[in-house]
Amino acid sequence: MxxxxxxxxxxxLGISTLALETIQKNAFSLSTIYPDTECKALRKSLSDYLKDEIDDEWICVGNGATELIHRFAQTFIRNKALIPFPTFCEYELASERTGANIVFIPLSDLALDPDTIIEKAKNSDAIFLCNPNNPTGLMCNTKLIEKIIESVDNSTKILVDESYIELSDYSPRMHTMTSRIKEFDNLIVLRSMTKSFGLAGLRIGYIICNPNLIKRLSSNQISWNVNGFAQAAGIASLQNLxxxxxxxxxxxxxxxxxxxxxxxxxxxxxxxxxxxxxxxxxxxxxxxxxxxxxxxxxxxxxxxxxxxxxxxxxxxxxxxxxxxxxxxxxxxxxxxxxx
Ligand SMILES: Cc1ncc(COP(=O)(O)O)c(C=O)c1O
CATH class of the missing domain: 3.90.1150.10 (Aspartate Aminotransferase, domain 1)
Incomplete structure (x- = not known):
């Protein structure tokens, strides 16, 4: 046991008291009323939280980051995906489902090897970069990520998974790739409120990227993918930073x-x-x-x-x-x- x-x-510390009280108080309506399928209020709260002028049309919410990894793969991967390893296994599972060829690139001394990634990235639909990485627990120098984004073809989508960045020793605001989101049409940043705000049972993840990519991701969304309890807890969590x-x-x-x-x-x-x-x-x-x-x-x-x-x-x-x-x-x- x-x-x-x-x-x-x-x-x-798990869920915050404010988030817990909010779902307890509103349990009846949250249980009986359909949730907002577009998560408008939560996206607005996330936009305020992220600052850096990220409007809500740059944000898409999922049932945990995992749902969004799969939606990303389903939307953008056709032939080839690059995955540095060791890393979170869900990138491989999601890419496999598309039938694409997966190219695995070993980390070098537990750090990203940008030169090999750039060399192998030709004709790739996607590259998965996990920062901080799981299972190593190490934060990558954002210069390495920037080098990859600046060097690969614009048609290759780059998913930077920042699910743990808010629980790292580093300032998320100083080290997030969302600060470059407006410069690169192929950059997609993933976060997990499941991890950072202790909502593992409720499940919320979100993506930040160009609205054109959000539209493409939304076309593969299942209606009401994020339940009412999760949305209410997500909003309340962002009120108690x-x-x-x-x-x-x-x-x-x-x-x-x-x-x-x-x-x-x-x-x-x-x-x-x-x-x-x-x-x-x-x-x-x-x-x-x-x-x-x-x-x-x-x-x-x-x-x-x-x-x-x-x-x-x-x-x-x-x-x-x-x-x-x-x-x-x-x-x-x-x-x-x-x-
Ligand atoms: C790097 C990474 N990204 C995403 C996830 C999934 O997060 P969620 O629970 O929000 O689906 C995990 C979970 O272990 C993870 O380690």
Missing amino acids: VKVDFSSNVNP NHLEQSRVLIRKERSFMQEAIKKRTNTFIPHTSDVNYFLIYLENKRSTELRDLILARNGVLVRDCSTFMGMGVKYVRVAVKTHLENLCLIDALESVDN
């Missing part, structure tokens, strides 16, 4: 606490550096599935086995940064099987 789940990387700020402070403090404690209290578990709300642990003496099964059975602690990420091998697990008491459960569990 899972007592503490470190395998899923959402905001450690303090909650996000508190989460960012907590993540920085707790990640550093966890990494130091693992180094001090264990010998065979090596935490990797990270810029976000999760990090990799290298296992000197165990395989990732063995550790996952062992501490789940003994301690009720679930970690993410990374062997299912292309290129990660069998010696890594990924853990989320949670609240202090929860994090202690992980450290105790690791210490108890450290041999």
Whole structure:
């Protein structure tokens, strides 16, 4: 039985009180009335949140970022897609469904390799770039992303997945690619409120891109794709940005606490550096599935086995940064099987 789940990387503080109270108070109408299929009020709130003069016609909302990854692939990918790896598996699943040829490009020392990406990008419909990346937890220098966008053909759509940027140590406003969105017609930025605002069960993701691309994406939208509870919680979450700020402070403090404690209290578990709300642990003496099964059975602690990420091998697990008491459960569990 899972007592503490470190395998899923959402905001450690969960949903904000304001968002929770809003859906509780309005549960009757949210349950019985059809939601706005265009998410107008939520798009307006997102436009205010994003500033940088991003109007609501530049925003499209989905049932989690995952729905939008699939919609992006369905809309734009016909023949060829490029995926640097290791990364989030949904890019591959979505591209596969289109029947396109997928070209995988290994990261170089866990960083994007823009020269190889540019070289292989010829005749590609799409390139997927995850920043910060999952599972590495590392933020990429935006100069590398800019180099790719500036070098590839304008017909190649570039999806920059910033699902974790608000939970990173970096200022989202200084490091987001939305600041260049007006310059590049082929740039598409993806965000996840599921992750940043702790709405994993409600599910909201959104895309920011040129309105012409939004129109094409909308033609593949299923009506009422985002339910009323999600829209109401999304709007309320954006009215309480303090909650996000508190989460960012907590993540920085707790990640550093966890990494130091693992180094001090264990010998065979090596935490990797990270810029976000999760990090990799290298296992000197165990395989990732063995550790996952062992501490789940003994301690009720679930970690993410990374062997299912292309290129990660069998010696890594990924853990989320949670609240202090929860994090202690992980450290105790690791210490108890450290041999
Ligand atoms: C990089 C990345 N993008 C998108 C998603 C999906 O987010 P959502 O839960 O909003 O569908 C995930 C979930 O793990 C992820 O790791």
